Amino acid sequence: MSIKKDEPKREEHGLEERKIEAYGSKMYQESAKAVREVGTRVALSIGAAILIWLFGTLVFIPIADGMQQIFFGYPVNAIISTIIVAAMAIIVFTVFVDVRRLTSGLSGILAYQFGKISGDVDIESIKHYRTALDGVLYVVIVVLSYLLFANYLAQIHAAIPAILLILIVVWSIFALWRSARAIAAEIGKYTKKVANEIEKLSEV
């Protein structure tokens, strides 16, 4: 009798496992597709942005600093910095959507692997982990982008990178808080499990 009762449960468990495996392979496929479709564009754009940054920092800004000329009331190095910032901004912002696609694929894979390691998983849990990892990855990407712009913005005006950094700080605090909240349900599962175990212990 008990075998018959257990059968539907086992089937359900097997179905869930298959769903998770399917989700994992879907994540890998999505990620591979994203790398195939936008990987080259992202790599080229990042390479171009880094090249512009390098030439600006090592060549154009030192030349402009040596000139000490005023052009329409503005120092030449500030004008050069503005041009470089504008060029990098166009490149970075156009590639941002593609980077988001890449990172969401990557966070999907990480979430799937993390879920597999932690054992007790379902698709909802993996989605929660994915949202959490997404938030952390976005903060990292924004910080790296800020690093590209900071020096040039400081050439335009010393206050601009500071104001931008403060805005990024405020945004990242909320982004990190949202990331942590995304896995609140998973944490809740563990705390309930621990509470039940301690309760059993205290009854002994």
Added chain:
Amino acid sequence: MMVSNKEEIKRAIEYLRLHGQKTLTSMLAALLVWLFGILVFIPLADSLNWQTRVLVSVLFFFAFSVLIVQTLPGLKGLIDVSAYLLARRYGVAKGLGRENALAVFKHLLCIVCSLVFYGLYFPFLASFHPAVNGIALIVVLVLTFFLLLKVFSILSPKFLEWLAKS
């Protein structure tokens, strides 16, 4: 008294069940904010100028403090549960008595928590002014001293007994 201990543990378990999720989520968020603040944003701000560093430190200090304050009620429950488990595992086995062992481990865990909190706040406080950090350290040391005094007052009869035997 035994009953009150059991009731306390029951309350702590219930608290863990109801508020454990919120407490641990806030702790995780606080840890993330602390990590990004100390390792990424404060060094970045420091590379600009000291005013930005102080402003960014203040922002992270407040965000971190808000998250830590949210965890404090739940942390009490966690300390109670952990002290109960430790007392059960080590205290009672050493013949300390359930109540005494529970009190000793509660105080010891409070000391550990206060030191960990001081360690987490240290980079923020040091970036404001070394004197602010010094005041916080003095407060933590005084608190630790009084808690250790309580622990020794509980352990001293056992210690004297052990001395008399040896």
